[in-house]
Amino acid sequence: MITQLLVDLVVLLAAAKVGGLLAERLGQPAVLGELGAGIALGAFGLAGVHGPAAIAHDPVIEALAELGVVLLLFEVGLSTRLADLMKVGVSAFLVACIGVVVPMALGFGVGAWLLPGASPLAHLFLGAALSATSVGITARVLRDMDRIASSEGQIILGAAVIDDVLGLLVLAVMVGLAGGGAGGTSVATLAAVAAKAVGFVVGALVLGRRAAPRLFRLAALLAGKGVLFTLALIVCFGLAWAAHAAGLAPIVGAFAAGLILEGVPFAELAGEEYRLEERLTPLAAVLVPLFFVRMGLNVDLRSMATGSAGLALALAVAAIVGKQACALAVVTPGADRLAVGLGMIPRGEVGLIFASIGRTLVVNGRPLLEEGEFAAIVAMVLITTVVTPPLLRWRLGRLPAGAASGVVQPGAL
């Protein structure tokens, strides 16, 4: 078992590094190369070599990859100042709302247009699958380009957190509609879902910002600086778990943990030059690429081939164009609207969750979403994931560089 893991790690780390370096040589973000390396490994399956594709289903690799994206958002949070995030709060809120509503409407329209025979509920599911941004890819590009602290970066990150809360509400509504029970979801249920999620984010930040410096000061006093790193990881993993318990994605909790610990004066407590980010880098350098290579490995080219190319393309266009409406919502002076719109493009887990639920629901004796529609949603996720890094890099590269965000570049390893 450890043997299999060792081989898997060798394969994935080598593929990630080769893919990442190739992409950088071609002027693309490393994350695009890591995705591509994963897709290439998965493609061996088409040739009858199933070893690499099987790695994606290994629970240990899955767990390591999930830890990777948790650490990525923790790092991103650490290089984000809560005050800067607050400054763009209005923009982030508007971006999140418009970024949910417009793609949903467009997705509904695509469904009504291309699948006139399907029920309106199916059209609504297609729309919902386009609603929520998956911030991992964008966060990675922002970090690699040292643009987390830019106002565009801050708006995208803030919107992504709000987006996750909205996605939760949409999910609650859809599950209510699909359950078909007593007229769908009650307002009280929705309010409870929203209160829990918003309560977690606000509560963690307000309490955390107050408590964390004292907690770490106490720990440094009692136990020395040797305890700081482990305690930081405990806070990160603990809040990621708490976010999940509140119905949110674990990465929202990890991001909150980073925001909280950004306010802890580590250098002062350790009595020397001490940067938590530097100590996280080697851990992230191993685990983060695992997440993106595995994301590529999960692309099932065969199941996508069963989908309707027309529906997939229309959904992808709706997903991409829909999020560009976010640009209109940016009210922060000086922020580049196009960069924000591009950064909101990637879809991920939430879209796939809607696709899975839609496939298992049976309405009038047949599944709400057929295999082909499911495959089209998967293809939409892939397309939005793959187009974002080059587009975002192109746009951010044309903007003047902002303040250095202070994140240690993975290339420095």
Next chain:
Amino acid sequence: MITQLLVDLVVLLAAAKVGGLLAERLGQPAVLGELGAGIALGAFGLAGVHGPAAIAHDPVIEALAELGVVLLLFEVGLSTRLADLMKVGVSAFLVACIGVVVPMALGFGVGAWLLPGASPLAHLFLGAALSATSVGITARVLRDMDRIASSEGQIILGAAVIDDVLGLLVLAVMVGLAGGGAGGTSVATLAAVAAKAVGFVVGALVLGRRAAPRLFRLAALLAGKGVLFTLALIVCFGLAWAAHAAGLAPIVGAFAAGLILEGVPFAELAGEEYRLEERLTPLAAVLVPLFFVRMGLNVDLRSMATGSAGLALALAVAAIVGKQACALAVVTPGADRLAVGLGMIPRGEVGLIFASIGRTLVVNGRPLLEEGEFAAIVAMVLITTVVTPPLLRWRLGRLPAGAASGVVQPGAL
């Protein structure tokens, strides 16, 4: 699933840190506190709280812990100079041989004395379970005390590698005897087992020391210094896998990988101050304590209670006293014989493997080793594991400090 992992990590990291700090306050090595923390968590099971004990059986935590001990031995290898290891080669070889033969004879004697009704094969199995040293605990104490580069440290590490080869041979003989077929294991089989294991160690070191500097130089030229860390991990995991394929423990491969990469001029290739050990430290700071806490968690106090305390104690005494015979084999001038003997005390996986095989074998209609004898072997492993850190620390603390080994202290995090 990620949720469970996050909770498990929070519990294990917190327990490891609290246990480690308490132990250090009491003047004991941190690793003893981590073991104790694991045993304490496991003891919740006796009170009907099975959550913590269940963590030990989580395959993801198991995999992370195994990676931890692989990284520990990789670090230890990195701070070991092959030339220094060669200098103590004769001592290491003699220590390993005497350290296998004497405990086996004593264990056989204990069996014949306390279990006169059992077959001689059962006595032999009890002896074999005492043969092989498990170097993880000792390596950790040496690293924490910065004594890897001392001649005692080098003798113990060299002997541990040879010990693993010898343990493999003993295992082959025992499996042959137990199989009972055509007169046990043939000399040809034994020679093949030995050739594969020795071939791996010698081949990896000879080829690796030649090839590694060129490989890393080429990588730095083609892809920049960003690739060095990942490539180092790939070599470590790859050789750990190869060692397992050659029948050895993965940690022997990881140690060899460290010895090989010790010869790579990283600072020169990176064109700056670059210490691979420093970059490994954060990774090891998370994973290594998981290994030792989990080792403690695996202690099943209930199953040990079913064993005969007399047999357990006699086996433990035989195990400890037997390895003190190693002291006689130290021919390196100036090396402290007692420290070497104490460092060879811990038993681990190999002992448990013999215990498990003995329990599943049926001879004359009853199991070769009864439950109680199995439990006594488990207790012996626990006792040797727990007594080593304080004894070794006491002895090494009285010796003059050797050359700094250059390993970054985990406390520095």
